[in-house]
Amino acid sequence: MVRRKAAPATDTPLRVYLAEQARSLRETYGSTDPILWRELSKPVEQLESGQPHQFRRYELPGNHPARWPEGDSSNLLTLTADDVLSTSEPTATGW
Known part of the structure; x- marks a missing residue:
């Protein structure tokens, strides 16, 4: 298993940050x-x-306030269409 580098502090909007991370992962392994x-x-x-x-809490940038609350780093979160971050229930696929 490959361990991701700790995310640097960023002021980038969350959707943009997550998209950059997803593109990087796709470019590297896809x-x-x-x-x-x-x-x-x-x-x-x-x-x-x-x-x-939907994504896991550990995918948030290191300086995001929701990154380190009580709970597990593998908790499922949802970034809604209007860019509101919320907790999620797993879908039928387990994601």
Whole structure:
């Protein structure tokens, strides 16, 4: 398993930050296989098109106030279409 670097402090809007991280992951690992590229493109497309996006708390930037509250770093969060961050319930796929 590859460990991600700690996110630097940033003032970038959350949707932009998450999209940059998703594009970086896709560029790094997706180029090895077209199927993997397609799967790694899903979060990029969601974020770039302004759709709701589910992700884990540990994916937040290091300076985000919701990064270190009580709870688990693997808690599921949703960035809504209007860029409001909320806690989530897992979907049918377990995500």
